[in-house]
Amino acid sequence: MEVILAKSAGFCFGVRRAMDKVYERVGTGEQIYMFGSIIHNEEVVKDLEKRGVKVLHSPEELSLLQEGVVVIRSHGVSKDIYSMIDENGLTCVDATCPFVRKIHKIVEDESEKGAYIVIMGNANHPEVEGIKGWSKTPTFVIESAEEARNFKVPQNQKVCIVSQTTFNYNKFQELVEIFSKKGYDINVVNTICNATEERQKEAAEIARQVDTMIVIGSTHSSNTQKLYEICKAECADTHYIQTLEDLYLETEATKSIRCVGITAGASTPNNIIEEVQKYVRIDF
Numbered sequence: 001m002e003v004i005l006a007k008s009a010g011f012c013f014g015v016r017r018a019m020d021k022v023y024e025r026v027g028t029g030e031q032i033y034m035f036g037s038i039i040h041n042e043e044v045v046k047d048l049e050k051r052g053v054k055v056l057h058s059p060e061e062l063s064l065l066q067e068g069v070v071v072i073r074s075h076g077v078s079k080d081i082y083s084m085i086d087e088n089g090l091t092c093v094d095a096t097c098p099f100v101r102k103i104h105k106i107v108e109d110e111s112e113k114g115a116y117i118v119i120m121g122n123a124n125h126p127e128v129e130g131i132k133g134w135s136k137t138p139t140f141v142i143e144s145a146e147e148a149r150n151f152k153v154p155q156n157q158k159v160c161i162v163s164q165t166t167f168n169y170n171k172f173q174e175l176v177e178i179f180s181k182k183g184y185d186i187n188v189v190n191t192i193c194n195a196t197e198e199r200q201k202e203a204a205e206i207a208r209q210v211d212t213m214i215v216i217g218s219t220h221s222s223n224t225q226k227l228y229e230i231c232k233a234e235c236a237d238t239h240y241i242q243t244l245e246d247l248y249l250e251t252e253a254t255k256s257i258r259c260v261g262i263t264a265g266a267s268t269p270n271n272i273i274e275e276v277q278k279y280v281r282i283d284f
């Protein structure tokens, strides 16, 4: 069995940095809170909970805290969450990915200059919710070509377009193309993270060459879902798994396979990738 493992599979720079920051604080005796799960991986979150770290699920829960350390995950948060942490006298450990912070800065600056903000991405994703919270002007989230076509603001209105870091690059280009025909004064800033772009390109290349493609990651992870869509478009026999157990269930259908590709989303720990790789090499 030939196995091609994507070099870009697993933790990206921002997730690794966030994980390091939270594990550095564990065991210091302080009460640590994560504002949302640090990564989309249940095993990691469970491990942190075992070590006493608590997860906050909403700004309301945060507003009730009077002491402790609040870790902001790599997705980032809106400006008012920083204010709340500050006003309540809490310690902030900011693990926002620097690439996401850059988008906050662009949105804050551009909206200060009066531009309306368009975010290409998923409106329900925490990263997008966080980005919206840095704008002082009307902000729109666009995900589909239809939404882009229906978008309408006054002709002389300045519009700044940014993207969720994990947005599909081809889709971003397609939507920007629709916007550019509308005649607005637009400023397009491609804020798709290189790690995402490279991961997506590499996944597509591998999926094109193999009989079976395995995409590892949480079903809640937006970048893993996109990886799956990209791989599925290139390789019909693409499997989306969270752990090795999910793959066991599919073994029956994999008898005549000679070449398998493996990639994984940005919040997939290395040990899961290694387990899957080992199993595919030896037992598949």
Ligand code: F3S
Pocket (backbone or CB within 6 Å): 012, 013, 014, 015, 074, 075, 097, 098, 099, 100, 165, 193, 194, 195, 196, 266
């Ligand atoms: Fe940051 Fe890119 Fe990862 S934005 S969190 S390095 S996918």
